[in-house]
Amino acid sequence: MNNFIRLTKYLKPYWWRITIAALASTAYGAMDGAFAYFIAPVLNKIFVAKDLLIFSLMPFLVIILFAIRGLCRFANEFFMRSAAQLAVNDIRKEVFSNCLRLDLRFFQRHQTGSLISRVFNDVYVMQDGAGNIITSVFRDGISVISLLVVIFYRDWQLAIISFLAIPLTIYPAQLIGKKIKRVSKIGQERSGDITSILQEAFSGIKVIKAFGLEKRQIDKFAKSNEDFYHYFRKGIKYSSLSAPVIEIITSFGIAGVIFFGGKSVMSGRMTAADFFSFVTAMALVYSPFKKLLSTYNDSQRCLGAAERVFEIIDAQPEIVDPPHATALPHTQGIVEFKNVSFKYADNTILEDINLVAQKGQIIALIGPSGAGKTTLVSLIARFFDVSDGVVTLDSHDVRSIRHSDLVSQLSLVDQETILFNDTIANNIRYGRPDASLDKVEQAARAAYAHDFISAMPEGYETNIGDRGVRLSGGQRQRICIARALLKDAPVLILDEATSALDTESEKMVQEALENLMKNRTTFVIAHRLSTVLHADTILVMDQGRIVERGTHKQLVAQNGLYTRLYEMQFKD
Incomplete structure (x- = not known):
């Protein structure tokens, strides 16, 4: 219930759409009651009083009534579902926005595919459920109420008989609803597994092809797909079971009405027209009542998805600005590590790190894989916070600096060439979105990227595809270096920045990097x-x-680990 109330709060900005939908649904539901009520006097007028005028007008009145009813239904569904869609759009935006605000630990704990599934699949289930729930509550709820008024007005004793069986439907409806919620939530998790497999397969298609792993990936996908079907099938089973169970229980009430109502007509206590009006209202009321019960099942699926979505919205980043963060728009770039240690879970990654990098100095980090080099430079950017000790920038603890100011002082060229499905110019501009094309070109020239960019069909406006797939490895790396050059930050971090370059390209980029490193504090892995x-x-x-x-x-000269690494690389 708390999640449902929270979901309805997102509808508040679209109250006028909901108001129109509510008025339309009120009219729609009232027409059901009016139809059931007036059927008795109309039948008496036609078949008892032989009123030919009423008989002649009847076909036109039926057409007009159903036209108005159809218009009301359209207005109800259109405005209610569009309001639900707008609310869900806001939820999807909030989920994505909060994801990007969370720190790297969060993304290390969650699969990328699972997060994509929550943003897309789970929110879609919420969208579909919210629209159905609110539409049904307004439209079918009012239909039930108006028809109940007619039923009790015609014969309250028969009305009680017809609804004696209704309380018996509550327990099975709740039981089935709980099962639907449970299997729906697990099913959404399995859907996330499928998305993860797809994401891994498509991003790693070159490796799959190179090692002939197509069958292995297909089998992995098939198993995950089968698991998803297993829980989806259970959801179908419980949803399909709901209506027959309710119908069987309510049939006792219908049977009672036919028996006792028939006796009342035969004894003269009720006219045939009144009994027909009663039966019509009762038949009409069961349809929206069953829809309301079906809506309960939809609500359980919706709430199962909502729990997973709200888990992301409620997740809090570990890396946050302190209450009185220091504004630091400009720095010299003096970086110091004082007795720094870092642990991830129970594993010690860094221990007792002490170093000072003065302005303009180049600090190189080397060592075997897993030595902690990338983690060390990640602490400067506050991708993680230290477990012990302190990292300072111009004598300010990086944890005390406003995060937007901190990242503005850093440029990063990572070992992974992360590019976006956008133009070359916009990829270079990621550090400075307002940079002119001239500035972009200057950075590209310094990174020795201008020549190959100019040779492309649309030059700097060429779209490079997903993750820069239309560029070679060396070209992607030079675009990333141009991005760092354009940002022009006082602290530069190069994490295997030349790893993807051939010898000729590496020589050119090294010359560009030497110019970039002047008067900047540079960490080179x-x-x-x-x-x-x-x-x-x-x-x-x-x-x-x-x-x-x-x-x-x-x-x-120390003849230690460095000497061994040096001799291994230059032994020839």
Whole structure:
């Protein structure tokens, strides 16, 4: 109920649509009661009083009545469902917005496909359910009320007999509804598994093709698809079971009405026209009543999806600005780690890290995979918060700096070339959306990307496709470097920035990076030692610790881990 009340709050901005729908549904429902009520006097006029005028007008009145009824139904469904759709659009936007505000730990705990499923599939179930629920409550609810008035007006004793069986339907309806909610929620989770498999398969299609893993992925998808069908089938079973169970129970009331009503007509206590009016109203009332019970099942599916959606909306980021965050629009770029340790769950990733990077210095981080190099630079950008110690930027704890100011001081070129399905110009502008095309071109020239961009059919306005699929690996990397060049931040982080480049491209980009590094604090993560030989300080990391530090010559002379790594790469 709390989730349903919360869902209805999203409808508040669209109250005028709901008002029109409510008025239309009131008219629609009242017509059912009016039809059942007036059928008795009309039948008496035609068949008892032989009124030919009423008889002649009857076909036209029926057509007009149903035309008005149809118009009311259209207005009810259109305005109610459009209001529900607008509310769900707001929910979907809020889910997506909150997802982007959450920190990296959240995305490490949740599969990408599962999140996509919640934003799309679960919200769609909410959309479909909310529209059906509110439409049915207004339209069918008012129909039931108006018809009940007619039924009790005609014969309250028969009315009580006809509805004696109704309370018996409550328990099975609740029982079936709970089962529908449970299997619907699990079914949505299985739908998320399917989305995850699709996302992984399509993004990794090159690896699948290269290793001939098509059958393995197909089998994996088939199993997940079968699991989804298993729970979807259960939902169908319970939904299909609901109506027959209700009909069987209500048939006792109908049988009682036929028996006792027939006796009343035969004894003269009730006219045949009044009994026909009563039976008509009773027959009409069962239809919207069954729809209301079916709506209860829809509400359980809707609420099962709503729970999963609201879990995302209610998720709170761990990385937030403090109440009185420091505004720091400009910095020199002096970065310091003081006794920094970092743990993820129970695993220690970094331990007792101490270093100072002055303005304009190049700090190189090398070491075996899993040594903690990427995690270390992630702490500067506050992708994670330290477990112990402090990371400072210009003597300010990064946790105290307003996050928007902090990220404005950083440029990142990651080992993953993350590009978006947009034009080349807009991909370069991601750091500075308001940059002119001239500035974009200057950055591209500095990254040695201008020549291949100019050779493309639409130049800088060429759309590069999903994740830059229309570019080579080296071209994608140079676009990312151009993006960092354009942002022009005082702190630069290069995480394997040249890993995807061939030798010729790497030479060009290294020259561009050397110009970019001037007067900037630069952290360079590299496996190829040839890219860091001229760094001011090289930090050798192993198992989350800095085990060696110094210049290239100093480290070679120490004959330690750096020397072994150097000899392995340059032994020829």
